[in-house]
Amino acid sequence: MQTFTDKVSAAINTLWSSTSDNPLFNLGVDISARLIAVGVILAILLLIRKLLDSLVVRFFRQVSKGKQHVVSENRLHTLMSLSRSIVRYGIYFIGALTILPEFGVNVSALLTAAGVGGLAIGFGAQNLVRDVIAGFFILMEGQFDVGDFVSIADREGIVENIGLRTTTLKDFTGSRHIIPNGEIKSVTNNMGSSMRVQVDFSIGFENNLDYVREVLESLCEEYANKIPALIDPPRVVGIQSFSDAGLVVRVRASAEPLMQWTAERQLREAIYKGLKERGVVVSYPHVQVLHEEKGGIENG
Structure with a gap:
C-alpha cells in the first residue's frame, strides 16, 4: 500500500524523469517528498486541532448559557x-x-513491540501514569475546580488549570506553581459558601466596657450593609485576651469567598474610626524610657 510520500515521490519522478538516473537527484527528491508530506500532515493536524478546540469551547459556552444546567461555572471550565487536553493529546498520538x-x-x-515492552515502559513512566490517574480522579471527584482558592x-x-498530568496554581504575587497531580496528597479547598472575617483590636484598660460594647454593636449594625462583601452582619464576640497595651476585643463576620481580606480591611478601618470618633481609647504598644540622673530617676 502506497503512502502519501510514495505518491508525492512518484509524481516528482515522473515530472523530472529526464534526470532520474542521477542518484543524488533521486535522494534529494525522496527527502523533499518526505519533508513535503510531513509538512502537509502537520498542517492538516493543526487545522483539525484548532477546529476541534473551537467546537469544544463552543459546546461548553452553549452549556453555560443554558438555563437548566446544574453544573457550576468553575466545573464547566x-x-x-x-x-481540550484530551483533544490535544489525541491529535499528537x-x-x-x-x-x-x-x-x-x-x-x-x-x-506490537509496545505491547511486549509495555511492562518496561510502564515501569519507566510510572510517574507519568501516576500523575494521569491522579488527575482523572481529581476531575471526576470534583475535589476542586478552576477558579477555586486552594492550599x-x-x-x-x-x-488556573487542571490537566490530566498537572495542576496550575497562581498565587497572589502572580507566580504560577505547576504541580504534578501525583504529588497532590491532600488539598484544602477554601471555597466554602462563606469565609470568616475576624478583626481584633486593643482598647485601653481605662475604658468602660459596657460603653465599648454599645459602641461596637452600633458600628456593626451601621456597617452591615455598607461593606458589600459581607454575607452575615458583624457581631461582637467579646474580650479575646489581655495584652500589655490593653484589652483585645474581637469582632467576627462572614464574607464571600476570596473577598474576606477586603471585607476584613474595610471593617477594621471602620471600627477604628468609629471608636476614635466616640471617644474610646484605642491602645497601642509603647515603651516608657527612664533616665537615671544624679538626683534620682527622671521620667523621660
Whole structure:
C-alpha cells in the first residue's frame, strides 16, 4: 500500500524523469517528498486541532448559557480544560502514527513491540501514569475546580488549570506553581459558601466596657450593609485576651469567598474610626524610657 510520500515521490519522478538516473537527484527528491508530506500532515493536524478546540469551547459556552444546567461555572471550565487536553493529546498520538511511516517506521510492528515492552515502559513512566490517574480522579471527584482558592502542601493560590498530568496554581504575587497531580496528597479547598472575617483590636484598660460594647454593636449594625462583601452582619464576640497595651476585643463576620481580606480591611478601618470618633481609647504598644540622673530617676 502506497503512502502519501510514495505518491508525492512518484509524481516528482515522473515530472523530472529526464534526470532520474542521477542518484543524488533521486535522494534529494525522496527527502523533499518526505519533508513535503510531513509538512502537509502537520498542517492538516493543526487545522483539525484548532477546529476541534473551537467546537469544544463552543459546546461548553452553549452549556453555560443554558438555563437548566446544574453544573457550576468553575466545573464547566474544568471539564472544558480536560476536554481540550484530551483533544490535544489525541491529535499528537494520531500525528505520530501518521508521520512515522513517512520515515520508514513500521507502525504495526511498533505497536506490537509496545505491547511486549509495555511492562518496561510502564515501569519507566510510572510517574507519568501516576500523575494521569491522579488527575482523572481529581476531575471526576470534583475535589476542586478552576477558579477555586486552594492550599496544596506548602503552596496556595487560585486554580488556573487542571490537566490530566498537572495542576496550575497562581498565587497572589502572580507566580504560577505547576504541580504534578501525583504529588497532590491532600488539598484544602477554601471555597466554602462563606469565609470568616475576624478583626481584633486593643482598647485601653481605662475604658468602660459596657460603653465599648454599645459602641461596637452600633458600628456593626451601621456597617452591615455598607461593606458589600459581607454575607452575615458583624457581631461582637467579646474580650479575646489581655495584652500589655490593653484589652483585645474581637469582632467576627462572614464574607464571600476570596473577598474576606477586603471585607476584613474595610471593617477594621471602620471600627477604628468609629471608636476614635466616640471617644474610646484605642491602645497601642509603647515603651516608657527612664533616665537615671544624679538626683534620682527622671521620667523621660
